[in-house]
Amino acid sequence: MGVNPHRVHRAASMADVARRAGVSAQTVSRVVNDRPHVDAATRARVLEALEHLGYRRNQAAVSLATGSYRTIGVVASTLTTHGAVLALDGMTEEVARHGWSLALSPLRTPTLGAVSEALTSLVGAGVDAVVLGVETELMRALPARSLVPGLPVVVMDGDGATELPAADSDPAPGLLAAMGHLFDLGHRQLRHLAGPPDSATAWRRRELWSTFCTEHGLDVVEPLVTDWSSASGVLAGRELLRTDRTATAVVAANDQVALGFVRACADAGVRVPDDVSVVGFDDVEYADVAVPRLSTVRHDLREVGRRAVRQLLHDLGVLPQAPEFPVPSEFVLRESTAPPAPQQWSNSYPGTPRGSSSRSR
Amino acid sequence: MGVNPHRVHRAASMADVARRAGVSAQTVSRVVNDRPHVDAATRARVLEALEHLGYRRNQAAVSLATGSYRTIGVVASTLTTHGAVLALDGMTEEVARHGWSLALSPLRTPTLGAVSEALTSLVGAGVDAVVLGVETELMRALPARSLVPGLPVVVMDGDGATELPAADSDPAPGLLAAMGHLFDLGHRQLRHLAGPPDSATAWRRRELWSTFCTEHGLDVVEPLVTDWSSASGVLAGRELLRTDRTATAVVAANDQVALGFVRACADAGVRVPDDVSVVGFDDVEYADVAVPRLSTVRHDLREVGRRAVRQLLHDLGVLPQAPEFPVPSEFVLRESTAPPAPQQWSNSYPGTPRGSSSRSR
DNA sequence: GTTATCTTTGTGGGCGCTAACAGGCAAACC
DNA sequence: GGTTTGCCTGTTAGCGCCCACAAAGATAAC
Numbered sequence: 001m002g003v004n005p006h007r008v009h010r011a012a013s014m015a016d017v018a019r020r021a022g023v024s025a026q027t028v029s030r031v032v033n034d035r036p037h038v039d040a041a042t043r044a045r046v047l048e049a050l051e052h053l054g055y056r057r058n059q060a061a062v063s064l065a066t067g068s069y070r071t072i073g074v075v076a077s078t079l080t081t082h083g084a085v086l087a088l089d090g091m092t093e094e095v096a097r098h099g100w101s102l103a104l105s106p107l108r109t110p111t112l113g114a115v116s117e118a119l120t121s122l123v124g125a126g127v128d129a130v131v132l133g134v135e136t137e138l139m140r141a142l143p144a145r146s147l148v149p150g151l152p153v154v155v156m157d158g159d160g161a162t163e164l165p166a167a168d169s170d171p172a173p174g175l176l177a178a179m180g181h182l183f184d185l186g187h188r189q190l191r192h193l194a195g196p197p198d199s200a201t202a203w204r205r206r207e208l209w210s211t212f213c214t215e216h217g218l219d220v221v222e223p224l225v226t227d228w229s230s231a232s233g234v235l236a237g238r239e240l241l242r243t244d245r246t247a248t249a250v251v252a253a254n255d256q257v258a259l260g261f262v263r264a265c266a267d268a269g270v271r272v273p274d275d276v277s278v279v280g281f282d283d284v285e286y287a288d289v290a291v292p293r294l295s296t297v298r299h300d301l302r303e304v305g306r307r308a309v310r311q312l313l314h315d316l317g318v319l320p321q322a323p324e325f326p327v328p329s330e331f332v333l334r335e336s337t338a339p340p341a342p343q344q345w346s347n348s349y350p351g352t353p354r355g356s357s358s359r360s361r
Numbered sequence: 362m363g364v365n366p367h368r369v370h371r372a373a374s375m376a377d378v379a380r381r382a383g384v385s386a387q388t389v390s391r392v393v394n395d396r397p398h399v400d401a402a403t404r405a406r407v408l409e410a411l412e413h414l415g416y417r418r419n420q421a422a423v424s425l426a427t428g429s430y431r432t433i434g435v436v437a438s439t440l441t442t443h444g445a446v447l448a449l450d451g452m453t454e455e456v457a458r459h460g461w462s463l464a465l466s467p468l469r470t471p472t473l474g475a476v477s478e479a480l481t482s483l484v485g486a487g488v489d490a491v492v493l494g495v496e497t498e499l500m501r502a503l504p505a506r507s508l509v510p511g512l513p514v515v516v517m518d519g520d521g522a523t524e525l526p527a528a529d530s531d532p533a534p535g536l537l538a539a540m541g542h543l544f545d546l547g548h549r550q551l552r553h554l555a556g557p558p559d560s561a562t563a564w565r566r567r568e569l570w571s572t573f574c575t576e577h578g579l580d581v582v583e584p585l586v587t588d589w590s591s592a593s594g595v596l597a598g599r600e601l602l603r604t605d606r607t608a609t610a611v612v613a614a615n616d617q618v619a620l621g622f623v624r625a626c627a628d629a630g631v632r633v634p635d636d637v638s639v640v641g642f643d644d645v646e647y648a649d650v651a652v653p654r655l656s657t658v659r660h661d662l663r664e665v666g667r668r669a670v671r672q673l674l675h676d677l678g679v680l681p682q683a684p685e686f687p688v689p690s691e692f693v694l695r696e697s698t699a700p701p702a703p704q705q706w707s708n709s710y711p712g713t714p715r716g717s718s719s720r721s722r
Numbered sequence: 723g724t725t726a727t728c729t730t731t732g733t734g735g736g737c738g739c740t741a742a743c744a745g746g747c748a749a750a751c752c
Numbered sequence: 753g754g755t756t757t758g759c760c761t762g763t764t765a766g767c768g769c770c771c772a773c774a775a776a777g778a779t780a781a782c
Contacts, residue, residue, distance in 0.1 A: 013738055024762050029740065037760055059487035060430065061738035063421030064767045070486070071464075079450045089440045092467040101486040102465045103432075106453040125431070125462040126420035230650040256646065263650040285441075285617065289591040289624040291652045374768055385732050390770065398730055422768035425737050 012053035021049040032057060063126060071101045072312055073127035075118045075134055077110055081228050082256065082284045083201075083301050084133055087156060090305025091131065098313060103127055110134060110198065123151065129312040131156060131167070152315035154308050157200045167308035167325055171205050171281070174297030174329030178279045179212045179251060181295075181331060185339045187249040187277060192223035193236045193261060195253035202228075202253055205281060209251050221247075226257045233260020234267075241268045248276060248340040255280035255287050255296055262290065262336070273338035283332055292335040299329035373414035382410040393418060424487060432462045433673055434488035436479045436495055438471055442589050443617070443645045444562075444662050445494055448517060451666025452492065459674060464488055471495060471559065484512065490673040492517060492528070513676035515669050518561045528669035528686055532566050532642070535658030535690030539640045540573045540612060542656075542692065546700045548610040548638060553584035554597045554622060556614035563589075563614055566642060570612050582608075587618045594621020595628075602629045609637060609701035616641035616648050616657055623651065623697070634699035644693055653696040660690035 014032070018025045023042060030038050031046040032055075038046075049055075063069045072095055079085050088104075095102050103125055105118040115134055122130060129152040154167040182190060192209040195202025206223060213220045224239055226232035233252065237260055240247065252258035258280030265272050272278055272292055280287060283298035307323035314322040375393070379386040384403060391399050392407040393416075399407075410416075424430045433456055440446050449465075456463050464486055466479040476495055483491060490513040515528040543551060553570040556563025567584060574581045585600055587593035594613065598621060601608065613619035619641030626633050633639055633653055641648060644659035668684035675683040 015738080025739080026741095026763080027761060030761090033740090037758095039760060042760080056481075056485055058425070058738050059485060060421045060424035061767090062740075064419070064425050064769085065738080065740040067767075069421060078454075079446050085440050085446050088465075089467070092465045093439075093469075095465075096467050096482065099482070103462045104453045104456075104465070105462075106450070106457050108454075120417075121457065121460070124417055124420060230646050234650065259647060259650050263652065263654075266652045285591050286620060286647045286651075289595060289620050290647075291624065291627045293624075376768080386769080387733080387771095388731060391731090394770090398728095400730060403730080419768050422737090423770080425739085426768080426770045428737075 011058075012055045013058070014055075017046065017049045017053055017055050020053060021046045068316075069101075069126040069128050070099065071103050071127045072309060073103045073105060073119075073122035073125075073130040075105050075107060075115060075122065075130060075132050077107045077134060082254070082282050086301035087133065087305035087308070090302035091309050092305075093302075094306040094309040098309075098318065100309075100313075107134060127151075128316055129153065131308050131312065132164070133157070152312050154311050156304070156308060165311065167304055167311055168201070168327070169299040169301065169304050169329055170326035171201075171208055171297065171299070171329055174299060174331045175205060175208045175251075175281065176212060177331035178295065178297055179209065181333065182249045182251075182277060182279065182337060183216060185249075185277070185337065187340050188218055189221075189246050189248045190218060191221055191240060191244065191247040191250050193233060193240070193250060193252045193257050194223040194225050195257070196227050197225060199228075205253055226253060226260075228254055228256060230256045230260035230263070233257035234264045235260075237261035237264025238267070241265065241270060249337070250276060250278050252278065252280050255282045255284040255294060258294055258296070258336075259286065259290055262292075262294070273336050275341055277337040277340070279337060287332075288334065295334040295337045296332050297329050298332045300327055303327050372419070373416045374419070375416075378407065378410045378414055378416050381414065382407045429677075430462075430487040430489050431460065432464050432488045433670060434464045434466060434480075434483035434486075434491040436466050436468060436476060436483065436491060436493050438468045438495060443615070443643050447662035448494065448666035448669070451663035452670050453666075454663075455667040455670040459670075459679065461670075461674075468495060488512075489677055490514065492669050492673065493525070494518070513673050515672050517665070517669060526672060528665055528672055529562070529688070530660040530662065530665050530690055531687035532562075532569055532658065532660070532690055535660060535692045536566060536569045536612075536642065537573060538692035539656065539658055540570065542694065543610045543612075543638060543640065543698060544577060546638070546698060548701050549579055550582075550607050550609045551579060552582055552601060552605065552608040552611050554594060554601070554611060554613045554618050555584040555586050556618070557588050558586060560589075566614055587614060587621075589615055589617060591617045591621035591624070594618035595625045596621075598622035598625025599628070602626065602631060610698070611637060611639050613639065613641050616643045616645040616655060619655055619657070619697075620647065620651055623653075623655070634697050636702055638698040638701070640698060648693075649695065651697075656695040656697045657693050658690050659693045661688055664688050 014025045014028045018028045021028065023046060027038060027042065028046055031043050032050070059070070072091070074088065074091065076084055076088065079088065092102055103122060105122045107114050107118055119130065131154055133156045153164055155164045156167050179190065190209070190213060192206060194206045197203070210220050221244065224236040226236050233256060236257065240250070241264060250261055252261055258278050261278055262272050265276060270276055278294065280294050280296035283296045287294040287296050304327050307325065307327065310319055310323040313319040375386045375389045379389045382389065384407060388399060388403060389407055392404050393411070420431070433452070435449065435452065437445055437449065440449065453463055464483060466483045468475050468479050476493070480491065492515055494517045514525055516525045517528050540551065551570070551574060553567060555567045558564070571581050582605065585597040587597050594617060597618070601611070602625060611622055613622055619639050622639055623633050626637060631637060639655065641655050641657035644657045648655040648657050665688050668686065668688065671680055671684040674680040
C-alpha cells in the first residue's frame with residue numbers, strides 16, 4: 001500500500017506500482033501499454049506489481065494526457081424501434097472489441113434543438129466521435145450549425161442530402177424482390193403504409209415503392225402515414241380497409257406497421273393472405289411467429305451498427321480501413337403473401353368481424 | 362494510437378477564458394460551476410468570454426481532479442429481450458436528467474468470467490457505479506470475487522439470494538391476478554412455460570405459478586423451459602401440445618414465449634383461446650396487436666431502469682433519497698383467455714396440422 | 723480608530739498519465 | 753581504440769481542472 005493518509009481506499013496508481021517494482025512510472029506505463037524497449041525481467045517485475053496491487057489505469061488521466069476519450073457517443077431517439085435497438089447492440093459489440101466505450105444520449109423529441117442539446121451534452125461528457133441515430137430531416141440543417149468542428153460523425157438515417165457520411169443498409173434489393181414477388185403473384189394494386197415523413201429511411205422505402213409501381217405501370221396511390229408503431233399501423237390499416245377497396249397487397253414501412261395492419265384486417269374480417277397480401281420490413285423476431293407468418297425484408301442492422309463504429313474509428317485514425325456501406329437487404333418469403341383473390345376481398349366482407357379466432361387462413 | 366498529431370484547432374480551456382476575461386482560472390471555474398462569491402460584473406465578463414470562445418469543459422480533467430466520472434456503467438446481455446431494452450431506455454433518460462452518462466458493456470455469454478471481464482472493462486473505462494442487467498445465478502458468486510470494492514452496484518435480475526441491492530419489479534400482483542382470472546374462468550390445468558433456469562426473474566415467475574397452483578389445489582406439472590425467445594416458445598409449445606393433452610391454459614414466462622406458443626397452436630390447429638387460454642408477461646408492443654390479442658402482465662421496466670439509476674446516484678451521495686423497489690405489475694386482460702372448452706381440445710385435434718407451410722427458410 | 727468579519731479574487735499544489743527528450747550501457751562497426 | 757548504433761530506463765513537463773488556502777479590499781462591530 002502506498003502512502004495515503006486521508007482517503008480510505010485509494011486505487012493503486014502507476015506511481016505505486018513503480019515504487020513496488022523499483023522502476024519509474026514511465027516504465028510501468030510502457031508495460032501497461034505494451035510498448036517495446038522494456039527488458040524481459042523488468043517487465044516481469046512490473047507485471048507482478050501490477051497484479052499484486054490490482055492496478056487499473058485511470059481513464060480520465062489517460063484522456064487528459066492524450067486528448068482522446070476512447071468513447072463514441074450515440075444520439076438516439078428513445079429505443080422504440082427494432083432497428084435502433086439492434087444497431088445499438090452492434091455498436092456496443094464493436095466498440096468493446098476495440099476497447100472503447102459507448103455513451104448514450106437520449107432524445108425525447110426529434111427536433112433540431114434537442115439534437116443539438118444532446119450533442120452538447122455528449123461532447124461535454126467527453127466523446128471522440130458521434131453516431132447520430134436520429135430520424136429527422138432537420139439533420140440537414142445541422143452541419144452548418146451545432147456540429148462540433150473536427151468531431152467525426154456518421155448518420156444512421158441519412159438521405160444523401162446531408163454532407164455527413166451515412167451508415168445504413170440498402171433497402172433496394174430486399175424491397176424490390178418483395179414487390180417483384182407480389183407482382184409475379186399477380187398483384188396490380190400495391191399500397192404503401194409509409195413511415196414518418198421526416199425519416200429519411202422511411203422516405204427511401206416509400207420512393208422505392210413508388211418507382212417500382214411507376215416502372216411497372218401500376219397505380220401510385222398516396223400512402224397513409226404511420227409513426228413506425230404497430231398502433232399507428234392498426235389505425236392506418238383501418239383507414240385503408242375503409243377507403244380503398246381495390247388494394248390487393250400492402251407494403252408496410254416496417255414489420256411493426258405490417259403487423260398492425262394484419263391486426264386491422266383481423267378486426268375487419270379480412271383474411272391475410274387470402275384477401276390481402278402483406279409484406280413488412282426489418283424481419284423482427286415476431287415476424288416469424290405471427291399469425292400468419294409475415295413475409296418481410298431482412299437487413300442486418302446489427303452489422304450496420306458495427307460498421308458505423310468502424311467508420312468512426314477509421315475517421316479517428318484508429319482503424320486503417322473504412323467499412324463499406326450500405327449493407328445489403330434480402331426478401332424473406334413467409335406466409336403473408338398469396339395470389340390476389342379471384343374476386344376482390346373488398347366485395348366479400350363478412351358481416352361480422354371474427355376477432356379472436358386464429359382461423360385466419 | 363496517435364489521435365491528434367496535427368489538431369489545428371485546440372478547444373478553449375479555462376485558462377483561455379480567464380485570459381480573455383482578465384481574471385484567474387479559478388474565477389472562471391467558479392462561474393462555470395455556478396458557485397457563489399463572484400461579483401456580478403466579473404461573472405458577466407466571464408460569461409461573455411465563455412460564450413465568445415465556445416468553451417466546453419474538459420470532462421477528463423474534471424474527472425481526474427474530482428475522482429468522479431459522472432458515468433454509470435451497464436453490464437447487459439445482448440439486447441434481445443424486451444425488458445432489457447426498456448430498462449436501458451429508462452436509465453438513459455434518468456442519467457441524462459442528472460447530467461451523467463451511461464457506458465455500455467456488452468455480454469455475449471452469461472458466464473461469470475464474462476461478467477467479470479465486462480466489469481473490468483467498465484471500471485477501466487471509468488464509471489462511478491454499475492447496473493448489472495445480467496441474468497445469471499452465477500451473480501451470486503460475484504460479490505465475493507470480482508466486484509470492485511467501493512463501487513456501488515444494483516442488480517436487475519436479483520433473486521434475493523445476493524447481497525447486492527436489487528432494482529426490479531414485482532411480478533406478484535399482475536401474475537397472481539392473471540392466474541386468478543384463469544382460475545375464475547374455470548381453468549384447473551395451468552401449465553407454465555418457464556424462462557431460463559439461471560435467470561432469477563424467470564425463477565420468480567415460476568415460483569409464483571407453482572405456489573398459486575399448490576394453494577388452489579391444482580396439479581403442478583414440471584414446466585418446459587425456454588430461453589425467453591419466441592423460437593423457443595414455439596418449440597416448447599409444440600412439445601406441450603404433443604405430450605400434455607390435459608392442459609387448458611398456459612402461463613408463459615414472457616410475451617415472446619407466449620406468442621411462440623400461440624404460433625405452435627396455430628400450426629397444430631389448436632385454437633386460442635377457444636381450445637387453450639394463454640397469458641404472457643411484459644406487455645410487449647405486439648401483445649396488443651397479435652392474433653389473438655394477448656392477455657398479459659404489464660410492468661413498467663422503463664421506470665425500473667430509472668429507479669436503478671436513482672438508487673446508484675443515491676449510493677454515491679448525489680441524491681438524498683433512495684427510490685422504492687419493487688415497482689408493481691398489473692394484469693392486462695385481452696383476448697387470449699376464455700373459459701375452458703367443454704370438451705378437452707386435446708380430444709378434438711384435427712387430423713392434419715394446418716401450418717405445414719412452416720418451411721420458411 | 724482599531725479589530726473582527728465578510729466578500730471577492732488569486733496562488734500553489736496535485737489528480738494520474740503520457741510525450742519528448744536525455745542519458746547510460748552494451749554490442750557492433752571501422 | 754574510438755565511434756556508431758541500438759536498447760533500456762529515467763527525467764521533466766505538461767494535459768485542464770478543482771481544492772485548500774491566502775491575500776486584498778470592503779464592511780461591520782466595538
